[in-house]
Amino acid sequence: MRRFPLVPLVLGIALAVSLTTPALAGPSADPAPGPGIGPDARLRAAAAVNGMSATRLERLLERDPAARLDRGGRLFYRDTAKAGAAGGAESGGPTTSARAVPAAPFPYAETFTLHSRPGSNRTIYLDFDGHSVVDTAWNDQAGVQARNYPGLSLDASATFSDAERDIVQDVWLRVSEDFAPYDVDVTTQDPGRAGLTRDSSGDQVFGVRALVTPVNWCGGGCLGVAYVDVFDKVSSTGYFQPAWAFSDEVDNDPIQIAETITHEVGHTLALNHDGQNSGSAYYVGHGIWSPVMGAAYGALTQFSKGEYVDPDNLQDDLAVMAKSGIAYRQDDHTVPTGAPLSRAVTGVIGRRTDTDTFAVTQGCAGPFTATASPAPRGPNLDIRLTLRSADGSLVSSNDPPSGRGANDFEAVGLDAQVTSSNLPAGSYTLEIDGVGAGNPRSTGYSDYGSIGGYSLDVDASCAVAAAPTQLNSLTGSATPTSVTATWRPPTSNGGSAVTGYLLTFGGTTVSLAADAREHTFTGLAPGTDYALRVHAVNAVGAGPERAISVRTPATRPGAARIRDAVAGSPGGKVTAKARWRAPLESGGSTRTRYKLRALRVDSSGDVVGRKTVTVDPDRRKKVVKLAPGRYVFRVRAVNAVGAGPWSPKSNRVRAR
Structure with a gap:
């Protein structure tokens, strides 16, 4: 008789319990079969709880030892180092060794207010300071002790040291890069209950808590645990949260903490493990590449759709997540925009079909260099940079070979640079595209997961400055009698510093200083639509407008x-x-x-x-x-x- 792994009745001990026992039954918000019902009925009931066929659930439980069913029949994963997730001799991956954590790039005071996409309706909250896990499915259905679980710590102090803040910022940068193609805010700031729970199907503001804690309740070698396909599940209490990452199990290494978080959050977004039919349920990868949902500790880890040899999972990771709670972000560069000539411009390659194009004007024949770099920590994007003339003819293109750096867990060769010692005067375009390398089946990777953030910098001694590009964002908020405009600076200043902003509102134009980021118009009529246009200005002139329409809310009528x-x-x-x-x-x-x-x-x-x-x-x-x-x-x-x-x-x- 087949035996299926169920929730351990004693924490830290994984028990294989036959479906002939009543172990699937128990208190649950989900329907579960009662005692005396046969194994086939139990399997069908558990499959129904998880929204899959009984055959699919049976196969998953048979081949993946990390898969578990709680007492209510809901699927979760107990991810272990022995399965290959931490590298080392057992997995065939790079060995784990102590690594110096780079200094935090942001002021230490900002460590717990970091946001990758502020204002998004979806949130991935990286919880480093501890959380009380009570009255959740972990307690009711998986037997996890209800208690306060402390946060990341290198010592016994409750105060975060600079070294600990270095780790927090490093992890945040890496997880933010993994989810950069999506409209989701990866943050270290607690968004509160409303930002993480979903009260009804109409509630569009929700997310998941990823709890980083040294208290490993699931046993030695366990790196993380998460329920499957619960990110957008309606629950006013966040019943199936948090997703867990056990920091002491990886010696507080930020790379491995970040990979664990992304892996576990992937489970909450309905992703299963990437393994091989003839091998481990966790594919360790090949060359420098490994899949996020496999043993995700290669030099380059990317989401996958099973393009390697003998995959046991053909999930299109990116598409599945987009249907399971986090939508793709809007393309940030849909038309050619002026490239920066005195500072870097940033952007995101959001899909494998996305190519970002920037216009550059060379004012005279002379040296020209453009450099495109991926995200500074844990990049997923391998860049090809192409320079074309105004008629589209190829001038130069660069895609250096990728490889493993001095640090086994970091890839090199993902950036690209085009250069000319004497580029003729004229108009040009720079194209940034994500690319693959080698054979994705056995030696390399395709451009499927080659997506993420980048920066582009142009160094041209005789480049011609242009007006700034369009503002990076413009939003409006209103009361019945006022409208407040809030904006972010343009992607490019055109090669000349922004000197101010022009706001046009209701036929009136207001000039503001270069450091202005918002302005309020008062004395307005309730229930009225107002057009708002904002331009950035430099020494060359005003750039293209960004325009929005804002409606003041109606209010009660005055006195008759x-x-x-x-x-x-x-x-x-x-x-x-x-x-x-x-x-x-x-x-x-x-x-x-x-x-x-x-x-x-x-x-x-x-x-x-x-x-x-x-x-x-x-x-x-x-x-x-x-x-x-x-x-x-x-x-x-x-x-x-x-x-x-x-x-x-x-x-x-x-x-x-």
Whole structure:
């Protein structure tokens, strides 16, 4: 009889439990079979929990020893070094040795406020300072102790040292690069419950917590653990979080911590392991390359679709993740833009079909050098840089051979450079493309996973400065009476420093200083669309505009204006007629009705009764049937936002 790995009943001990036992049953939010049901029914129930066929689940459990089912039948992975994930003799990968961690590139004070894509609706939170794991599936279904799990630490101190902050920043850079093609914010700043949990299918702001902790509850050799396909699962408590990375198991090495995090987050985004039918469930790779979802500790690790020899998993990693919670980011360079002539421009190759093109003007015959470099830590992009003339003819192209650097876990030769000692004057374009190398089946890799961030720098002694390029971003926020524009500087200053910004709004143009990043316009009308255009300016002139439309939110209408009321008794009925004018302020939303209130008052003016009626929005008077007595009237306008204030009281009338 086949035996399937289930959740260990004693932490750190992986038990193989037969499906003839009731081990799959237990408390769970998901349906699970009860005791006495046969193994086939249990397998089908577990398959249904995980949204896959019973045959597929059976094969996965048979061939991958890292795959586990918790008591509710949900799939998770217990990733181990022995399976090849940490390199070393058992995996055939490079050996692990102590490496000096580069100094943090950002001020230490910013270590826990880093964001790769601020403002994104999706978040991957790198949690280094500890977290209380209570009332989660890990506790209820996998038997993990409910407690506070401490964060990364090189010593016994609760305060983060500079050395620890070096590790945090290094890990953040590497994980950010892995997910650079997606609209997801990799951050070290806690986004709070709302940023990580999904309350309903309509909730579009959510993410995952990747907890880095030295407390390895799953046993020696275990590097990380994560549930599968839960990133976009609806759960107001984040029931299937966190994804785990055990820092002490890799001696706090930032490269291995980062690779573990990306691997485990990949599981939450529905990715399974990349192995071989005839080998390990973790493919160790070949040459300098290894797959992220295999033993991802080569010099160059990339997401894969099983292009190597004898793959057991043909998942298109990039497409699967894009359907499982994180969408592709918008292309950042869709048309040729002016390349930087005095500083680097940055960008992202987001897909294998993406080529970024930049325009460069050479003002005279002279030296010219352009250098394109991938992300500085853990790059995934292998670059080919091409220089073309204005008619598209090839001038020069460069794609140096890639290889393993002095550090076994870092690749070299991913950058590219084109140079000329005497480039003729004229207009040119520079193209950046991600490329592969060698045979992806056995010696190299294709351009499938060759995507990620880059910087481009142009050094040309007689290059001609141009106006700045379009702003990198422009967003607007509004209150009923104000609009605030916020922007990021242009990708390129055109070779001349930005001297300021021009904001055009409602026919008015405002000039701002070079360090300005936002501006607020006040005194606006509610419920109104406003066009906003912003240009960066340098010594050459104003660059192309970036334009948006911002609508101020509507508000409640102003006070209606009451007029004199009159009383009468036509046909013997006791009535009074109230009259009013529309409010001067509509609130930016069409009126839907009026509320008219007749207040019965005694001789001293105190209210002793009231009657309220609804009046059509186009009416300005209303005859109200009343009981005999003294009355004053008040009226209020109502729109889609709500009711405005009551008007002052009308004159007093006697209905009799």
